[in-house]
Amino acid sequence: MLFLAFESSCDETGVALVQAEQGERPRLLGQALHSQVDLHRAYGGVVPELASRDHIRRVLPLARLALDDARCQLSDVDMVGFTRGPGLAGALLVGAGVAASLAMALQVPLMGVHHLEGHLLSPFLSQDPPEFPFVALLVSGGHTQLMRVDGVGQYALLGETIDDAAGEAFDKSAKVLGLPYPGGPVLAELARGGDPQAFALPRPLLHQDNLDFSFAGLKTAVWTAHGRLPDAQDPKVLADLAASTQAAIVEVLVKKTLKALQQTGLKRLVVAGGVGANRDLRLALNDACAKRQVRVQYPELSLCTDNGAMIAMAAAMRWQAGAHDALMMRDYAFDVKPRWPLDDLGLRAAV
Ligand code: KG4
Ligand code: ZN
Numbered sequence: 246m247l248f249l250a251f252e253s254s255c256d257e258t259g260v261a262l263v264q265a266e267q268g269e270r271p272r273l274l275g276q277a278l279h280s281q282v283d284l285h286r287a288y289g290g291v292v293p294e295l296a297s298r299d300h301i302r303r304v305l306p307l308a309r310l311a312l313d314d315a316r317c318q319l320s321d322v323d324m325v326g327f328t329r330g331p332g333l334a335g336a337l338l339v340g341a342g343v344a345a346s347l348a349m350a351l352q353v354p355l356m357g358v359h360h361l362e363g364h365l366l367s368p369f370l371s372q373d374p375p376e377f378p379f380v381a382l383l384v385s386g387g388h389t390q391l392m393r394v395d396g397v398g399q400y401a402l403l404g405e406t407i408d409d410a411a412g413e414a415f416d417k418s419a420k421v422l423g424l425p426y427p428g429g430p431v432l433a434e435l436a437r438g439g440d441p442q443a444f445a446l447p448r449p450l451l452h453q454d455n456l457d458f459s460f461a462g463l464k465t466a467v468w469t470a471h472g473r474l475p476d477a478q479d480p481k482v483l484a485d486l487a488a489s490t491q492a493a494i495v496e497v498l499v500k501k502t503l504k505a506l507q508q509t510g511l512k513r514l515v516v517a518g519g520v521g522a523n524r525d526l527r528l529a530l531n532d533a534c535a536k537r538q539v540r541v542q543y544p545e546l547s548l549c550t551d552n553g554a555m556i557a558m559a560a561a562m563r564w565q566a567g568a569h570d571a572l573m574m575r576d577y578a579f580d581v582k583p584r585w586p587l588d589d590l591g592l593r594a595a596v
Contacts, residue, residue: 248325249311250560251328251341251343251553252553254333256291257280257551259276260304276311277310327357330583331387333583359590361388362590369558381400386410386429398566412520419432441491446466458501467486512538516542521543
Protein backbone atom coordinates (compact mmCIF):
# COMPACT_ATOMS: atom_id res chain seq x y z
CA MET A 246 0.00 0.00 0.00
CA LEU A 247 1.40 3.36 -1.01
CA PHE A 248 0.19 6.34 1.03
CA LEU A 249 0.44 9.89 -0.30
CA ALA A 250 -0.22 12.57 2.35
CA PHE A 251 -0.47 16.35 2.63
CA GLU A 252 0.21 18.65 5.59
CA SER A 253 -0.96 22.28 5.42
CA SER A 254 -2.31 23.09 8.88
CA CYS A 255 -0.13 26.13 9.58
CA ASP A 256 3.00 27.55 7.98
CA GLU A 257 4.59 24.46 6.44
CA THR A 258 3.50 22.74 3.25
CA GLY A 259 4.51 19.08 3.40
CA VAL A 260 3.96 16.16 1.04
CA ALA A 261 5.23 12.63 1.62
CA LEU A 262 4.94 9.03 0.47
CA VAL A 263 5.01 6.07 2.85
CA GLN A 264 4.95 2.41 1.86
CA ALA A 265 3.22 0.06 4.32
CA GLU A 266 2.29 -3.61 4.30
CA GLN A 267 0.68 -5.63 7.07
CA GLY A 268 3.25 -6.97 9.53
CA GLU A 269 6.08 -4.76 8.26
CA ARG A 270 7.38 -1.43 9.43
CA PRO A 271 6.12 1.40 7.21
CA ARG A 272 8.88 3.07 5.21
CA LEU A 273 9.18 6.71 4.21
CA LEU A 274 9.93 6.64 0.48
CA GLY A 275 10.17 10.35 -0.20
CA GLN A 276 9.02 13.77 0.90
CA ALA A 277 9.09 17.47 0.11
CA LEU A 278 8.63 20.40 2.49
CA HIS A 279 8.37 24.15 2.24
CA SER A 280 8.50 26.42 5.28
CA GLN A 281 6.81 29.84 5.12
CA VAL A 282 9.05 31.33 7.80
CA ASP A 283 10.52 33.93 5.42
CA LEU A 284 7.04 34.92 4.25
CA HIS A 285 5.69 35.63 7.74
CA ARG A 286 8.82 37.11 9.32
CA ALA A 287 7.98 40.69 8.35
CA TYR A 288 4.67 40.39 10.26
CA GLY A 289 6.13 38.85 13.42
CA GLY A 290 3.83 35.82 13.18
CA VAL A 291 1.75 33.66 10.87
CA VAL A 292 -0.75 35.62 8.72
CA PRO A 293 -3.49 33.06 7.94
CA GLU A 294 -4.56 34.50 4.57
CA LEU A 295 -0.97 34.62 3.32
CA ALA A 296 -0.40 31.09 4.61
CA SER A 297 -3.37 29.73 2.60
CA ARG A 298 -2.26 31.46 -0.59
CA ASP A 299 1.27 30.17 -0.25
CA HIS A 300 0.06 26.60 0.35
CA ILE A 301 -1.95 26.91 -2.90
CA ARG A 302 1.15 28.00 -4.81
CA ARG A 303 3.41 25.32 -3.37
CA VAL A 304 1.36 22.20 -2.91
CA LEU A 305 1.31 20.68 -6.40
CA PRO A 306 4.98 21.40 -7.25
CA LEU A 307 5.86 19.86 -3.87
CA ALA A 308 3.75 16.80 -4.67
CA ARG A 309 5.77 16.42 -7.89
CA LEU A 310 9.03 16.72 -5.93
CA ALA A 311 7.89 14.18 -3.32
CA LEU A 312 6.88 11.68 -6.04
CA ASP A 313 10.25 12.15 -7.76
CA ASP A 314 12.06 11.79 -4.43
CA ALA A 315 10.19 8.51 -3.82
CA ARG A 316 10.68 7.40 -7.45
CA CYS A 317 6.94 6.79 -7.69
CA GLN A 318 4.17 7.66 -10.12
CA LEU A 319 0.88 9.18 -9.09
CA SER A 320 -0.79 6.06 -10.48
CA ASP A 321 1.08 3.92 -7.87
CA VAL A 322 -0.76 5.62 -4.99
CA ASP A 323 -3.27 3.44 -3.08
CA MET A 324 -4.56 5.90 -0.49
CA VAL A 325 -4.42 9.67 -0.01
CA GLY A 326 -4.24 11.33 3.41
CA PHE A 327 -4.36 14.93 4.54
CA THR A 328 -4.29 16.90 7.79
CA ARG A 329 -7.96 17.47 8.60
CA GLY A 330 -7.21 19.49 11.76
CA PRO A 331 -6.54 21.11 14.11
CA GLY A 332 -5.06 24.19 12.45
CA LEU A 333 -5.91 27.27 10.40
CA ALA A 334 -9.15 26.67 8.47
CA GLY A 335 -8.07 28.23 5.18
CA ALA A 336 -4.68 26.55 5.28
CA LEU A 337 -6.19 23.13 6.06
CA LEU A 338 -8.65 23.51 3.17
CA VAL A 339 -5.80 23.72 0.66
CA GLY A 340 -4.36 20.31 1.60
CA ALA A 341 -7.86 18.85 1.96
CA GLY A 342 -9.00 20.07 -1.45
CA VAL A 343 -5.92 18.86 -3.28
CA ALA A 344 -5.94 15.50 -1.48
CA ALA A 345 -9.65 14.91 -2.19
CA SER A 346 -9.28 15.87 -5.86
CA LEU A 347 -6.31 13.56 -6.37
CA ALA A 348 -7.99 10.69 -4.51
CA MET A 349 -11.11 11.09 -6.65
CA ALA A 350 -9.11 11.26 -9.87
CA LEU A 351 -7.17 8.14 -8.87
CA GLN A 352 -10.31 6.43 -7.49
CA VAL A 353 -8.53 5.58 -4.22
CA PRO A 354 -9.73 6.11 -0.61
CA LEU A 355 -9.25 9.42 1.24
CA MET A 356 -8.25 9.68 4.92
CA GLY A 357 -8.47 12.77 7.16
CA VAL A 358 -5.58 12.61 9.65
CA HIS A 359 -5.34 14.34 13.04
CA HIS A 360 -2.29 16.61 13.13
CA LEU A 361 -1.41 15.71 16.72
CA GLU A 362 -1.60 12.01 15.98
CA GLY A 363 0.95 12.73 13.25
CA HIS A 364 3.28 14.34 15.81
CA LEU A 365 2.64 11.53 18.27
CA LEU A 366 3.56 8.81 15.79
CA SER A 367 6.43 10.72 14.14
CA PRO A 368 9.12 8.90 16.20
CA PHE A 369 8.11 5.74 14.32
CA LEU A 370 9.84 7.26 11.29
CA SER A 371 13.20 6.90 13.02
CA GLN A 372 15.58 3.99 12.54
CA ASP A 373 14.92 2.85 16.09
CA PRO A 374 11.15 3.25 16.62
CA PRO A 375 9.55 3.22 20.09
CA GLU A 376 7.55 0.33 21.51
CA PHE A 377 4.08 0.65 23.05
CA PRO A 378 3.11 1.51 25.74
CA PHE A 379 4.82 4.82 26.41
CA VAL A 380 4.27 8.25 27.91
CA ALA A 381 4.18 10.97 25.24
CA LEU A 382 5.06 14.59 25.84
CA LEU A 383 3.50 16.52 22.98
CA VAL A 384 4.86 20.06 22.86
CA SER A 385 4.00 22.20 19.86
CA GLY A 386 3.01 25.77 19.09
CA GLY A 387 -0.62 25.09 19.92
CA HIS A 388 -0.54 22.12 22.32
CA THR A 389 1.14 20.87 25.45
CA GLN A 390 -0.09 17.47 26.53
CA LEU A 391 1.06 14.44 28.44
CA MET A 392 -0.47 11.22 27.18
CA ARG A 393 -0.36 7.54 27.88
CA VAL A 394 -0.09 5.77 24.52
CA ASP A 395 -0.99 2.07 24.48
CA GLY A 396 -1.23 1.62 20.72
CA VAL A 397 -2.34 3.36 17.54
CA GLY A 398 -5.53 5.24 18.42
CA GLN A 399 -5.26 4.26 22.10
CA TYR A 400 -4.45 7.50 23.81
CA ALA A 401 -5.26 8.55 27.38
CA LEU A 402 -4.84 12.18 28.33
CA LEU A 403 -2.84 12.55 31.56
CA GLY A 404 -2.57 16.33 31.62
CA GLU A 405 -2.47 19.41 29.40
CA THR A 406 -2.04 23.14 29.45
CA ILE A 407 -4.88 25.16 30.87
CA ASP A 408 -3.87 28.25 28.86
CA ASP A 409 -0.84 28.85 26.57
CA ALA A 410 1.14 26.02 25.00
CA ALA A 411 4.88 25.63 25.63
CA GLY A 412 5.67 26.75 22.07
CA GLU A 413 3.44 29.76 22.56
CA ALA A 414 5.35 30.61 25.75
CA PHE A 415 8.60 30.53 23.75
CA ASP A 416 7.09 32.57 20.91
CA LYS A 417 5.38 35.21 23.06
CA SER A 418 8.40 35.66 25.33
CA ALA A 419 10.60 36.02 22.25
CA LYS A 420 8.31 38.79 21.02
CA VAL A 421 8.63 40.59 24.38
CA LEU A 422 12.42 40.42 23.97
CA GLY A 423 12.10 41.93 20.50
CA LEU A 424 13.28 38.76 18.75
CA PRO A 425 12.16 37.93 15.21
CA TYR A 426 9.66 35.21 14.31
CA PRO A 427 9.90 32.24 14.68
CA GLY A 428 10.47 33.03 18.34
CA GLY A 429 11.15 29.59 19.85
CA PRO A 430 14.38 28.64 18.07
CA VAL A 431 15.65 32.26 18.08
CA LEU A 432 15.12 32.59 21.84
CA ALA A 433 16.80 29.22 22.36
CA GLU A 434 19.80 30.39 20.35
CA LEU A 435 20.10 33.65 22.34
CA ALA A 436 19.75 31.69 25.60
CA ARG A 437 22.96 29.77 24.85
CA GLY A 438 25.04 32.74 25.95
CA GLY A 439 22.94 33.59 29.03
CA ASP A 440 22.68 32.71 32.70
CA PRO A 441 19.51 30.65 33.35
CA GLN A 442 19.46 31.76 36.99
CA ALA A 443 19.80 35.48 36.40
CA PHE A 444 16.04 36.11 36.65
CA ALA A 445 13.64 34.37 39.04
CA LEU A 446 10.67 33.55 36.81
CA PRO A 447 7.55 31.63 37.91
CA ARG A 448 7.10 27.88 37.43
CA PRO A 449 3.27 27.70 37.44
CA LEU A 450 1.52 24.56 38.73
CA LEU A 451 4.90 22.95 39.37
CA HIS A 452 4.05 21.81 42.85
CA GLN A 453 0.46 20.87 42.24
CA ASP A 454 -0.30 17.19 42.19
CA ASN A 455 -1.91 17.13 38.74
CA LEU A 456 -0.16 16.86 35.37
CA ASP A 457 -1.50 20.12 33.97
CA PHE A 458 0.56 23.07 32.75
CA SER A 459 0.05 26.83 32.70
CA PHE A 460 2.35 29.14 30.76
CA ALA A 461 0.33 32.35 30.40
CA GLY A 462 1.79 33.87 33.60
CA LEU A 463 5.34 33.31 32.42
CA LYS A 464 4.96 35.62 29.43
CA THR A 465 3.64 38.36 31.75
CA ALA A 466 6.57 37.84 34.12
CA VAL A 467 9.03 38.08 31.21
CA TRP A 468 7.29 41.27 30.09
CA THR A 469 7.55 42.77 33.60
CA ALA A 470 11.21 41.77 33.96
CA HIS A 471 11.99 43.20 30.53
CA GLY A 472 10.24 46.47 31.40
CA ARG A 473 12.41 46.86 34.50
CA LEU A 474 15.73 46.41 32.72
CA PRO A 475 17.99 49.46 33.08
CA ASP A 476 19.26 48.84 29.55
CA ALA A 477 16.94 46.70 27.41
CA GLN A 478 19.50 46.76 24.58
CA ASP A 479 22.30 45.14 26.61
CA PRO A 480 22.92 41.84 24.77
CA LYS A 481 24.22 40.07 27.89
CA VAL A 482 21.13 40.95 29.94
CA LEU A 483 18.83 39.93 27.08
CA ALA A 484 20.65 36.60 26.82
CA ASP A 485 20.22 36.15 30.60
CA LEU A 486 16.48 36.82 30.35
CA ALA A 487 16.18 34.42 27.39
CA ALA A 488 18.09 31.73 29.29
CA SER A 489 15.94 32.24 32.40
CA THR A 490 12.75 31.99 30.33
CA GLN A 491 13.88 28.81 28.65
CA ALA A 492 14.95 27.32 32.00
CA ALA A 493 11.49 27.99 33.48
CA ILE A 494 9.70 26.30 30.55
CA VAL A 495 12.11 23.36 30.48
CA GLU A 496 11.93 22.79 34.25
CA VAL A 497 8.13 22.63 34.25
CA LEU A 498 8.04 20.30 31.23
CA VAL A 499 10.66 17.97 32.71
CA LYS A 500 9.18 17.79 36.24
CA LYS A 501 5.64 17.13 35.02
CA THR A 502 6.89 14.51 32.56
CA LEU A 503 8.75 12.72 35.35
CA LYS A 504 5.58 12.80 37.44
CA ALA A 505 3.66 11.23 34.54
CA LEU A 506 6.26 8.47 34.24
CA GLN A 507 6.07 7.84 37.95
CA GLN A 508 2.27 7.76 38.01
CA THR A 509 1.97 5.38 35.06
CA GLY A 510 4.95 3.27 36.05
CA LEU A 511 6.06 3.30 32.39
CA LYS A 512 9.74 3.25 31.45
CA ARG A 513 9.44 4.70 27.97
CA LEU A 514 9.03 8.33 26.96
CA VAL A 515 8.42 9.81 23.52
CA VAL A 516 8.77 13.55 22.94
CA ALA A 517 7.06 15.06 19.89
CA GLY A 518 6.17 18.47 18.43
CA GLY A 519 8.18 21.54 17.53
CA VAL A 520 9.44 22.32 21.05
CA GLY A 521 10.87 18.78 21.10
CA ALA A 522 13.64 20.21 18.92
CA ASN A 523 14.82 22.35 21.86
CA ARG A 524 18.34 21.40 22.83
CA ASP A 525 18.08 22.22 26.54
CA LEU A 526 14.81 20.32 26.88
CA ARG A 527 16.46 17.29 25.31
CA LEU A 528 19.53 17.52 27.54
CA ALA A 529 17.43 17.87 30.70
CA LEU A 530 15.09 15.01 29.75
CA ASN A 531 17.97 12.76 28.72
CA ASP A 532 19.69 13.37 32.02
CA ALA A 533 16.59 12.88 34.18
CA CYS A 534 15.53 9.75 32.26
CA ALA A 535 19.00 8.18 32.38
CA LYS A 536 18.90 8.43 36.19
CA ARG A 537 15.56 6.59 36.26
CA GLN A 538 16.30 3.91 33.63
CA VAL A 539 13.69 5.47 31.36
CA ARG A 540 14.23 5.21 27.61
CA VAL A 541 13.54 8.54 25.93
CA GLN A 542 13.00 8.82 22.18
CA TYR A 543 12.53 11.77 19.85
CA PRO A 544 11.63 12.10 16.20
CA GLU A 545 14.57 13.12 14.05
CA LEU A 546 15.21 16.84 14.46
CA SER A 547 13.92 17.60 10.96
CA LEU A 548 10.66 15.77 11.76
CA CYS A 549 9.93 17.57 15.05
CA THR A 550 8.28 20.53 13.37
CA ASP A 551 5.40 20.15 10.92
CA ASN A 552 5.96 17.93 7.89
CA GLY A 553 4.11 15.61 5.52
CA ALA A 554 5.99 12.47 6.54
CA MET A 555 4.32 12.28 9.96
CA ILE A 556 0.87 12.57 8.35
CA ALA A 557 1.62 9.80 5.83
CA MET A 558 3.03 7.69 8.69
CA ALA A 559 -0.07 8.21 10.85
CA ALA A 560 -2.31 7.26 7.91
CA ALA A 561 -0.25 4.12 7.26
CA MET A 562 -0.17 3.08 10.93
CA ARG A 563 -3.93 3.63 11.29
CA TRP A 564 -4.51 1.40 8.27
CA GLN A 565 -2.13 -1.27 9.59
CA ALA A 566 -3.91 -1.27 12.95
CA GLY A 567 -7.31 -1.57 11.24
CA ALA A 568 -8.27 1.65 13.01
CA HIS A 569 -8.85 3.85 9.98
CA ASP A 570 -12.61 3.50 9.42
CA ALA A 571 -13.57 6.55 11.46
CA LEU A 572 -11.08 8.69 9.51
CA MET A 573 -12.19 7.78 5.99
CA MET A 574 -13.89 10.51 3.98
CA ARG A 575 -16.49 8.66 1.93
CA ASP A 576 -17.55 9.96 -1.49
CA TYR A 577 -14.67 12.47 -1.32
CA ALA A 578 -16.95 14.77 0.70
CA PHE A 579 -14.16 16.43 2.65
CA ASP A 580 -14.18 18.98 5.43
CA VAL A 581 -11.63 20.35 7.89
CA LYS A 582 -11.69 20.62 11.68
CA PRO A 583 -9.79 23.73 12.82
CA ARG A 584 -10.56 22.63 16.40
CA TRP A 585 -10.50 18.88 16.78
CA PRO A 586 -10.10 17.39 20.24
CA LEU A 587 -8.04 14.20 20.18
CA ASP A 588 -10.91 12.55 22.14
CA ASP A 589 -12.78 12.06 18.87
CA LEU A 590 -10.06 9.56 17.95
CA GLY A 591 -10.80 7.29 20.88
CA LEU A 592 -8.98 9.22 23.58
CA ARG A 593 -10.16 8.05 26.95
CA ALA A 594 -9.82 9.54 30.39
CA ALA A 595 -6.69 8.37 32.13
CA VAL A 596 -7.23 5.93 34.97
O1 KG4 B 1 4.86 21.35 15.94
P1 KG4 B 1 5.12 22.68 15.37
O2 KG4 B 1 6.01 22.78 14.16
O3 KG4 B 1 3.80 23.39 14.93
C1 KG4 B 1 2.61 23.26 15.61
O4 KG4 B 1 1.88 22.28 15.30
O5 KG4 B 1 2.38 24.12 16.48
O6 KG4 B 1 5.68 23.57 16.56
C2 KG4 B 1 6.04 24.91 16.39
C3 KG4 B 1 6.47 25.45 17.74
C4 KG4 B 1 6.68 26.95 17.71
O7 KG4 B 1 6.07 27.51 18.86
C5 KG4 B 1 8.21 27.09 17.74
O8 KG4 B 1 8.62 28.29 18.33
C6 KG4 B 1 8.58 25.90 18.58
O9 KG4 B 1 7.73 24.87 18.13
N1 KG4 B 1 10.00 25.51 18.38
C7 KG4 B 1 10.93 25.62 19.35
C8 KG4 B 1 12.16 25.17 18.78
N2 KG4 B 1 11.91 24.80 17.48
C9 KG4 B 1 10.58 25.01 17.27
N3 KG4 B 1 10.85 26.06 20.62
C10 KG4 B 1 11.98 26.05 21.36
N4 KG4 B 1 13.18 25.65 20.87
C11 KG4 B 1 13.32 25.20 19.61
N5 KG4 B 1 14.52 24.79 19.16
ZN1 ZN C 1 2.49 20.66 14.56
